[in-house]
Structure formats: structure tokens, C-alpha cells
Amino acid sequence: MMRLVLRGSEPRWVAPVAVLVAVLATVVLTAIPIRIAGANPPAAFERYLVQPLSSPQGIYEVLLSATPLLFTGIAVAIAFRAGYWNIGAEGQFLMGAVLTTWLALTLPDLPAVAALPFGLVAGAVGGAGWALLPAWLKRHGRIDEVVTTLLLNPVALLVVQGLLNGPWRNTASGFTDSDRFGTGYDLPEIVPGTRVHWGFAVALLIIALTWFVLSRTAVGLHVRATGAAPDAAAFSGVPVDRLRFRAALVSGGIAGLGGASQVMGVQHQLTQGISNNYGYTGIIVATLGGLTALGVVLVAGLLGDITVGAESVSLVLQVPTQLGDMFGALLMLTVLSALSWRRYRVQWRPPRRAAEDSEREEVGHR
Amino acid sequence: MSTAAPLLELEGITKRFGDLVANDSLSMSVGRGEVVAMLGENGAGKSTLMKIIYGLVRPDAGVIRMEGRTLNIRSPRDAMAAGIGMVTQEFSLVETMTVRENVALSGVGLGRIDARQHRARVEQAMERIGVDLQPERLVSTLSIGERQRVEIVKALFHDCRVLILDEPTAVLTPQDVRALFVTIERLRTSGLGVLFVSHKLREVAEISHRVVVLRRGTLVGERVTQEVGDAELAALMMGSTTASTTTTTDTDTAAAAVGLSVPATNRDASSPASPDPGARVPALSLTDVTYEVRGHPVLDGVSLQVMPGEIVGVAGISGNGQTELTGVLAGTLAASRGRVEVAGQDITRSGVGARLQAGLGRLTEDRRGSVIPQLSVEQNLVLEDLPAFTRRGVLDGAAIRRHAEELIERFDIRATPTDVIANLSGGNMQKVLLARTLARRPRALVAAQPTRGLDVGAYRYVHGRLEDLKARDGGVLVISEDLDELRSLCDRIVVLFRGRITAEVAPAEATSDRLGRMMAGEVSA
Numbered sequence: 087m088m089r090l091v092l093r094g095s096e097p098r099w100v101a102p103v104a105v106l107v108a109v110l111a112t113v114v115l116t117a118i119p120i121r122i123a124g125a126n127p128p129a130a131f132e133r134y135l136v137q138p139l140s141s142p143q144g145i146y147e148v149l150l151s152a153t154p155l156l157f158t159g160i161a162v163a164i165a166f167r168a169g170y171w172n173i174g175a176e177g178q179f180l181m182g183a184v185l186t187t188w189l190a191l192t193l194p195d196l197p198a199v200a201a202l203p204f205g206l207v208a209g210a211v212g213g214a215g216w217a218l219l220p221a222w223l224k225r226h227g228r229i230d231e232v233v234t235t236l237l238l239n240p241v242a243l244l245v246v247q248g249l250l251n252g253p254w255r256n257t258a259s260g261f262t263d264s265d266r267f268g269t270g271y272d273l274p275e276i277v278p279g280t281r282v283h284w285g286f287a288v289a290l291l292i293i294a295l296t297w298f299v300l301s302r303t304a305v306g307l308h309v310r311a312t313g314a315a316p317d318a319a320a321f322s323g324v325p326v327d328r329l330r331f332r333a334a335l336v337s338g339g340i341a342g343l344g345g346a347s348q349v350m351g352v353q354h355q356l357t358q359g360i361s362n363n364y365g366y367t368g369i370i371v372a373t374l375g376g377l378t379a380l381g382v383v384l385v386a387g388l389l390g391d392i393t394v395g396a397e398s399v400s401l402v403l404q405v406p407t408q409l410g411d412m413f414g415a416l417l418m419l420t421v422l423s424a425l426s427w428r429r430y431r432v433q434w435r436p437p438r439r440a441a442e443d444s445e446r447e448e449v450g451h452r
Numbered sequence: 453m454s455t456a457a458p459l460l461e462l463e464g465i466t467k468r469f470g471d472l473v474a475n476d477s478l479s480m481s482v483g484r485g486e487v488v489a490m491l492g493e494n495g496a497g498k499s500t501l502m503k504i505i506y507g508l509v510r511p512d513a514g515v516i517r518m519e520g521r522t523l524n525i526r527s528p529r530d531a532m533a534a535g536i537g538m539v540t541q542e543f544s545l546v547e548t549m550t551v552r553e554n555v556a557l558s559g560v561g562l563g564r565i566d567a568r569q570h571r572a573r574v575e576q577a578m579e580r581i582g583v584d585l586q587p588e589r590l591v592s593t594l595s596i597g598e599r600q601r602v603e604i605v606k607a608l609f610h611d612c613r614v615l616i617l618d619e620p621t622a623v624l625t626p627q628d629v630r631a632l633f634v635t636i637e638r639l640r641t642s643g644l645g646v647l648f649v650s651h652k653l654r655e656v657a658e659i660s661h662r663v664v665v666l667r668r669g670t671l672v673g674e675r676v677t678q679e680v681g682d683a684e685l686a687a688l689m690m691g692s693t694t695a696s697t698t699t700t701t702d703t704d705t706a707a708a709a710v711g712l713s714v715p716a717t718n719r720d721a722s723s724p725a726s727p728d729p730g731a732r733v734p735a736l737s738l739t740d741v742t743y744e745v746r747g748h749p750v751l752d753g754v755s756l757q758v759m760p761g762e763i764v765g766v767a768g769i770s771g772n773g774q775t776e777l778t779g780v781l782a783g784t785l786a787a788s789r790g791r792v793e794v795a796g797q798d799i800t801r802s803g804v805g806a807r808l809q810a811g812l813g814r815l816t817e818d819r820r821g822s823v824i825p826q827l828s829v830e831q832n833l834v835l836e837d838l839p840a841f842t843r844r845g846v847l848d849g850a851a852i853r854r855h856a857e858e859l860i861e862r863f864d865i866r867a868t869p870t871d872v873i874a875n876l877s878g879g880n881m882q883k884v885l886l887a888r889t890l891a892r893r894p895r896a897l898v899a900a901q902p903t904r905g906l907d908v909g910a911y912r913y914v915h916g917r918l919e920d921l922k923a924r925d926g927g928v929l930v931i932s933e934d935l936d937e938l939r940s941l942c943d944r945i946v947v948l949f950r951g952r953i954t955a956e957v958a959p960a961e962a963t964s965d966r967l968g969r970m971m972a973g974e975v976s977a
Contacts, residue, residue: 302846303845304839304841304842304847307827307847310824310827311824311827314827315824315826317821318821318823319824320804321782321783321804321821321822322804322835
């Protein structure tokens, strides 16, 4: 007989062990479709996880893939921490890219010293602006932000597509990509000869700053209180609504910054596929990372690793690239399931003994 | 073995949780047509014993018998089948369903329900115990007392021969308590055995035939109610082996703690002369405070003054504006009209921060709603005072720790600064809240149900601190449904009825009968 019993307190080892078990379960589960696709699972996993990290060039590619996820991941984590369920990082990311593109197309000859900061700021403004309406509706109309932020994502994509099909269509090729930005807008490489650009450093800086504010300042404690128990926070004088509103804008701004980083550091033009679902994946990154700064870095790194690995797997072993996405999605499901161990423990005993054992727990959580 | 075996009999019930002995070889019985009261502080082992009887916990040793037959109770279902019914403090009713449906829920498996026949049975059951409720009313529209009656009907709906009531009066108004006692009497005369768990002596004296007293898991006494004095029972509960070894003052405090009145003479001697209201600025002043919900006043022109060094009590049946009064003062509700002043400063429209600045302290009835459960004890202790613990924009961890350690020491909080506050007991949590509020040295303190659900030790502790504040010239407004608390603590008692202050009495004149009538709306009681 199996029963779920509430834990009295959570032992320290539970969370790490749960994650480990979840990862193993994910490996086993993904082995099935890999096998069906005709590849050898151990070889595939070696290529997914290990091979990208086995050469400096591979590591740089992983960092590059992780960069947009760092932005969207920490953006979502900040909002979630404050109890504001921002599902709209995707749209905010896109609108950040749009506003940066607008600046780059309007002032194409700006020198780097002005173009880089203005370009990034434009992205942040674009993202925060896209987050403004849902945040305002939430604050003044009590309208559920999950719905409004989510529904604005396809709207943002339509805006991108509309612009690329209309005014911003490429003047040289006629394709639905914008013109290439002036070179002043190119985010320089951190290590020359690689594709890792300063957007990665900006992301790490923001994450470090977020960690500091959340764990070391009064505002951070207020944010955590707001997210954990809004009524009690309000009772203690924390301006809950204002704090959430601001967290929503900061979250949108960081997601928008991610969009700016992507257009300025990687594509150097606006494309329809600029986001590649980074905003949605950011929710996975934030959630799997436990809404912590370090967790976001680790999970974004892991997903970046898998993304790079998935490309080589599909080339070498002839399996679909989507298997990489499947890995990420399955990981999310297994980890969230496994983390229920933090609150419950499983009892697996013959029925007669199970009844007796449950009592210890009864008192345990009083 | 007598031929007439008692209805319910417990023998040698023992239950350990690790080192803690929750029940130590307990034996007791409940006979037909008998009401047995079980007295004991919080933590004495009453709840564990109830859970054992109801099949929620398995004992390590001991036997449960019903009419001489040994039972093997493994679940509430077994207990019900054996004829044991229980009404717990927390109700398990579905609010969106009717009374009849809720009763039906407890008894059916899969399959069709014959609504008409069922309704007749429910009505019959209600008639039998003298409960007057419409079966088709939604539970969400019922008062707490009415919901409890539904729970009793549910318990009786099975062929119940022993009814266990776990702290049934904790949530009830004096009027509902009356009605409950009438019900119990009816059940008793119809031959049921009733086990009445409580920590209030007066109720026990009124309703029971026998009393068993539990302390630290052990049965320390069994008395026939008519032959035992309240002071002796209180002493048994509190831990003195005999009443005579307790000093008078101890017994008085103990008696007050468990629901007995303290002699008025004693009280008057210990309290200083009441301050002269003309000469000083009130610590807390309410002028014509009104709070309206959709145009209906829930608080209606409340005017009240608490002078420095004074404790004023607000008595009233819950639902007459107490929660709103607390909210308007605490800053969670905005008054529709009127003025609230703390030490002469108008805070009617102020935010929480400004209220605290003005010198207002707050303890609300919703303890768990006043802390951030996921944060630590120290974080909760400083949450209302963060600027004082911030240096150059960064929280000063060392100062926070020092502050927390000092308060933990001073307020005898059984926790470390880094403990997650959700894991604290109710009494410790209340101490944290008390420490947080009193650390700011408030000029006026609003305390709503400050001791609800606390054990005797914590009860006395909280009262002691409120009296300390009074001695330091703070003004205290105590909003409570515990009349004994009000009488033992307050210099004046006002009565809140339908959002208005309808009467004021001195505690010495506030007999429970008189207060009860005032609370029911009789102005000149």
C-alpha cells in the first residue's frame, strides 16, 4: 500500500536527492524515444550532456545558448518571488528586441559608446512597457496577471511579424528580417574569436544584483514576505501592491534586456525567430532553479548544454532536434513531481503496518 | 467485572512519540446516560487520546471496549461502526452544500440518494436532539454554532452511542453554549454517553457528572463533579498535587486561566487607582468611528478612550464588529468616518508604518496571518522595523541576530533566531508577535483575543506582559470573547453590540450573567 504522508519538517538532504532522482528518471524516460528514433541512448546522452563541455569552443557555445535563458529565467524568478505570476517573459523579450531594433534602425550610425547603453536601455524599456498594462490591470483592477501576461505573448509576436512584413522588411533581400544594425550596436565578444558576447556578462551581473537585493536588503525581505504571505506582509506595513507592480516592471525590463542582448549580440537584426521560446523556457529555468539566483544560473547552463548537444546529436545520430526540448520538458515534470517529497513522504508498507506508522507523522507536524 | 459494563471503556492506553509520552497507561470509562468531562491543559494528551478513540492514531498499548466488547479501531470508519461519534474543533463541512447534503456525505458510498427519504431522516435526527435548522440551507450561511450542530447531527446519524465533543465551546458564543448544553442534556437523557473535552472549569462543573483530569499524559484525578471544588480541579490541572499546597494567589491565577472568576476584592487591591481622565492625553482615542460595508455600518459611531496605564476590555459576541474594530485600528481596514488617535496623533488615514511610528502596537486574533510563515523567527521579529536594522542600504545581520536573541531571552520564546516560524507552537508564535510589538514600547496596544488557544502557562505570560505595559503607562485595548480574561485583566469593560458600544461596566460588577445579557443587546442589564 502506498500513501503520501505530510512531513513534519524537511530534512536537508531531501531537495538534492529529489533532484537527482528526477534527473535519473528523466534520463530513463528520454532513453525510450531516443531508442525509437534508432539511436543508442548512452551515446546520445554523452553527446547531449558531456560532449558540449569537452572543448573550449563547445563551452562558449553553451554559454551563448544559456545567455537569453539567464535573462528570462531571472526575470521570471523575480516576479514569482514577489507573488506576481508573470507568464509574459516571451512577449517582453520580443518587445525589448523590437524597441532596440527601432533605435538601431532610427539611429544606425550611433557610435558604440552610445549605441550599446542606449540599445540595452531601449530593450529594458520595451520589456517593461509590455509588462506595464498587465501590472497596472492587476494593481488597479485585480485582473489576473497569468491570463493577461500570457495573452500578450502572441500579440507581441504579431507585432514583430507585422513590422518585419511591413516597414522593417529587409531593404536589400526583401526577406522578412530587418536590415542589419549599424556596427556600433554589436555587443563585443568577451573572448575574441568566440561568439560569447557581453550580454552574458550583463546577465550574470543582473543575477548577482538580484541575489544581493533579495537576500541582503530590506526591499528583498519585503519582496519575499509579499510573495510568501501577502496578507501578513500588508499587516506588517509592506506595500504589497506597489511592490508587486514594481517587481512586474523589473521582471519585464530584464526580459526585454534579454531581447536587446539577443538582437545586439547574436543576430544583429530583428528576425521572426528571435525568441525561440526563451520566455517560456525562462519559466522552466526559474521554477527548476527554485526561484533562486544560483538555481537560475545552473539550470540555464544545463539547458544551454542540452541545446548545444541536441544540435550535434541530430547531425551525428540522425535523431530529431526536438528530443532536446523533450529532455527539458520532461526534466521539469519529473523535478516538480519529485520536489513534492519536500512536503510529503511516501509510505510503502503492508497495510497493517502502514496504519501504525502514520501516527508518528501525525505528531511530527504539529 | 460488573454485569453492566460501561458503554465506553479505556484501559491502559499508552502512546509514545519518541521520547514524549503522550498517554501513559490511561484508564477511564463513560457510562450510559452519563456526561464525563475531560480536563487538561493544551498538550496534556487530550487530543492524542481522542485520536486514539477515533482511530486516527494507534495506541502502543491498551484496550478500548464498547459494552464489554474489545474493539479494534483502525480508522474513523471503524469507530463510527462501533457507535462512537466525534465532533472536533475544526469542522469538516462543505460550505457550498446544504445541511442535508452535508449529513448525507458522511454516510453514503456510491449510488443514488433518495433525497426525500433522506431529508426526513435528517429532520428526524435534528428533532431528536432539539436542533432547529432548515435542511435545505447552505452551510455557508450558517453561524459557527449552527455549523457545530450540523456536525453533531452528522455524528449522530450513524448509530452513535458515545459522542465525543472536543473543546466544543471554544468557538461558541455564550448563547450557543447554552444551546449546546441543552442538546447534550437531551442526548444524555436518551441514553447516550458523552465525553466532553475542555479546559474551562465552569463549563465542566455545569455539564458533567464526573471529571477526569489529564496532565502530561497521565490521569491525575477523577472526581464526581458535585463533590469537587473548582480550585481543586484547577490545582490538579496546573500541577499541584493537592489544592492545599497551592498558595491562594497561584490558585487564583490558575483559576482565572482555566475560566474561573478572580474574587473582585483581590483584583481591586492589586490594581492602582484609575488615572484622572481630564489631565492627560488618552493613549488611544476613538471618536465616532464608523466602518461601512456596502452602506451598512458594521461599526457604528464607536467612541472610546483608553488612558495611559489603563486596560479597557471590549466584550461582545463575535460578529458584532470586533474583527472590524481590530482591522480599523490595526490599519488593515479604512474607517468610513470618525477619528482614531494614538497619544493625540490622528492616525485615522495613516498607513501601517505611520501607525507604528505614532506608538500603536497590534496583536490581532489571526496569529498565523500576522507572521510570514516561510521566514525565520528573527526575520519576522524585525519585519516591521527594517530601517532600524539597515546600514548603508544593507540589512545588518549581526544586529538583527542580537535583537532577536535578546527578545527570545526576554520573552522566553522557545526557538532559535533562524527557526522557520511556521514550525512554532501557537503559544510561541504569540510570544514572537508580543515581542515584536512590545519591543517598540507602544503607547497604545490593541490586543484581539490575545490568549485564544493558548495553554495556561502562555495565558498567564501574555497577561503578565500586558500588565507590565500598563504599569509602564501604556494603554491597552483588549478585544476578547473570554469574559474571565476581560474580568481579570481590565479596568473597564465596554460591550460591543451590533457595531455600537452599548454599555460600560466595572469588572467587579460584570457578572457573566449580566455581561451575557448586555452582549445580547440589553442596554440596562
